[in-house]
Amino acid sequence: MFKKRDRGIREFEGLLLPLMKPLYGMALRMTRNEKDAEDLVQETSMKAFRAFKTFTRGTNFKAWVFRIMTNTFINIHHQRNRDNRLVHDLEKEDHYDRFLSNGPARMARDPEAEILDRMMSEDIAAALEELPEEFRLAVILCDIEGFSYKEIAEILKCPIGTVMSRLYRGRRHLQNLLYEHAVQQGIIAPQTGHEEIKADTEDNVTRLDTYRKSKKQNQ
Amino acid sequence: MNCQDMQKFIHVYLDGEFAEEDRRDFERHLASCEQCRKMARFESRFKAALKVRVPPVTLPEGLVKRIRARLESTPAEPSHGRYYWALRLVPAALAASALILLIWPHSHPGSGPTREVLRAQSAPSILETIARRGRRPGVASFVHEPGSEGHPIKQASFSSSSSQGSNSPFLFSKNGRNRVAVTVFDPESVSLAGLARTRLGNRYIYLGSVSGQRVAVFRHQGAGYAITTDLPTPELLRMVRIMLSNLTHDSAPISQEPNLSRVFQSMMSPDQLQPASVDEEPKPFASEEPPR
Numbered sequence: 001m002f003k004k005r006d007r008g009i010r011e012f013e014g015l016l017l018p019l020m021k022p023l024y025g026m027a028l029r030m031t032r033n034e035k036d037a038e039d040l041v042q043e044t045s046m047k048a049f050r051a052f053k054t055f056t057r058g059t060n061f062k063a064w065v066f067r068i069m070t071n072t073f074i075n076i077h078h079q080r081n082r083d084n085r086l087v088h089d090l091e092k093e094d095h096y097d098r099f100l101s102n103g104p105a106r107m108a109r110d111p112e113a114e115i116l117d118r119m120m121s122e123d124i125a126a127a128l129e130e131l132p133e134e135f136r137l138a139v140i141l142c143d144i145e146g147f148s149y150k151e152i153a154e155i156l157k158c159p160i161g162t163v164m165s166r167l168y169r170g171r172r173h174l175q176n177l178l179y180e181h182a183v184q185q186g187i188i189a190p191q192t193g194h195e196e197i198k199a200d201t202e203d204n205v206t207r208l209d210t211y212r213k214s215k216k217q218n219q
Numbered sequence: 220m221n222c223q224d225m226q227k228f229i230h231v232y233l234d235g236e237f238a239e240e241d242r243r244d245f246e247r248h249l250a251s252c253e254q255c256r257k258m259a260r261f262e263s264r265f266k267a268a269l270k271v272r273v274p275p276v277t278l279p280e281g282l283v284k285r286i287r288a289r290l291e292s293t294p295a296e297p298s299h300g301r302y303y304w305a306l307r308l309v310p311a312a313l314a315a316s317a318l319i320l321l322i323w324p325h326s327h328p329g330s331g332p333t334r335e336v337l338r339a340q341s342a343p344s345i346l347e348t349i350a351r352r353g354r355r356p357g358v359a360s361f362v363h364e365p366g367s368e369g370h371p372i373k374q375a376s377f378s379s380s381s382s383q384g385s386n387s388p389f390l391f392s393k394n395g396r397n398r399v400a401v402t403v404f405d406p407e408s409v410s411l412a413g414l415a416r417t418r419l420g421n422r423y424i425y426l427g428s429v430s431g432q433r434v435a436v437f438r439h440q441g442a443g444y445a446i447t448t449d450l451p452t453p454e455l456l457r458m459v460r461i462m463l464s465n466l467t468h469d470s471a472p473i474s475q476e477p478n479l480s481r482v483f484q485s486m487m488s489p490d491q492l493q494p495a496s497v498d499e500e501p502k503p504f505a506s507e508e509p510p511r
Contacts, residue, residue: 009290009291009293012290013287013290016286017283017286017287020278020282020283020286021276021278022276024276024278024279024282025276028276034279038279038282041282041286042285042286042289045286045289045290046289046290046293049290049293050293119268119272120272121272121273121274122274124268124269124272124273124274125273125274128273139269142234143266143269143270144269144270144273148234148236149234149236164230164231167230167234168227168230171230171262171265171266174269175265212241
């Protein structure tokens with residue numbers, strides 16, 4: 001009675017199942033607990049399968065599935081606590097911006113850049129958890145899953161400039177968090193005399209075109 | 220490129236996202252600036268550490284198996300982009316039976332019905348599953364797009380072409396007081412407990428009630444259908460007849476490209492009243508005895 005679907009399922013599974021680890025890993029980072037992560041992966045798999053006909057063979061399946069998962073996650077999230085969450089996140093972003101410096105990260109400026117070597121998996125995982133969601137997703141998609149800026153923009157449904165901005169701020173903030181952890185754990189002594197440099201705005205960070213324009217003017 | 224720019228774009232460089240010319244500018248500065256070289260080294264090591272030191276993923280036990288099981292118990296691919304329905308079969312190994320409830324709106328003529336596909340857990344009796352859905356006034360429309368949760372667009376309000384009189388097959392009040400729902404299911408996997416069998420033309424249908432609404436259940440070409448409504452029984456039977464006549468005239472088997480949207484649109488229009496055609500021997504459901 002349903003013969004046609006078997007071909008479709010096999011093809012789909014051939015594309016989807018090899019991605020289970022990155023998918024689940026991403027889901028875990030989004031939902032922060034194993035049960036919800038599995039539900040999210042299940043939901044995403046079913047949705048992707050139902051939409052499989054709309055997928056253009058030969059294009060990036062991984063990015064396509066990740067986008068479905070991000071959509072699903074955002075919809076669930078927003079349904080749960082609508083207004084509170086959006087406001088909260090905006091506030092959080094501003095808050096973190098205050099501590100972003102325009103110069104090199106504190107970790108880099110610190111003479112003991114061996115912090116890097118002492119970064120344990122748990123420290124990194126914990127710091128990632130503390131990142132605001134937009135930053136966290138961008139950093140994971142770029143540094144852990146290896147998507148390009150263009151793909152990340154499609155997955156998160158935002159302009160490439162925003163991707164660059166979130167990556168910049170996300171990584172910076174991650175570095176600051178790890179620095180704080182290291183100070184708290186006594187790995188390094190807090191340095192006095194660190195200048196508080198004014199926070200960057202999104203515009204300053206990501207304007208490659210501004211740079212190119214000014215380059216042309218100077219030539 | 221100056222040191223300020225370097226600071227801003229180091230990540231773009233490390234991510235390999237620079238265009239050729241900008242990349243060369245960047246590297247030219249790097250070659251001549253110790254400070255920026257140190258900074259670049261640090262950022263590069265940090266990026267690498269992120270990738271390597273993030274704890275590896277361990278998949279939960281049996282996750283892949285569970286996903287495969289769900290995928291393989293889902294039926295044919297969607298027939299049209301946004302309009303689709305899923306009929307779940309019960310593999311012999313699994314005990315769960317699945318029922319899908321389709322809620323059909325008919326908002327304006329010309330706009331096809333949209334549907335929501337809901338998951339149901341194991342449900343031995345079809346009435347149980349319908350009851351669990353609860354009662355909802357009016358009929359809700361859902362749009363289902365890949366990756367997005369279905370959400371109600373609005374409560375549909377109908378205007379039937381003749382709102383009164385026995386000529387019109389369906390009476391939907393303008394404030395959406397009446398409800399019609401259709402369930403499609405695998406007849407091998409449900410019990411008909413609580414339903415009374417009756418003949419309609421050459422076939423059996425099963426009538427019952429759940430949550431104060433009337434249900435008519437019948438089987439056609441291997442699939443089971445249940446129409447639930449709060450409309451009176453004559454209207455319900457009329458709906459059954461219309462649906463049956465459309466299903467039998469539809470030559471494409473259910474498993475391929477079902478055109479239920481067309482069937483339902485015809486259910487809504489008054490000129491589609493035809494007696495159910497005699498096409499097959501009334502087949503009993505799995506546990507039933509043949510009619511005498």
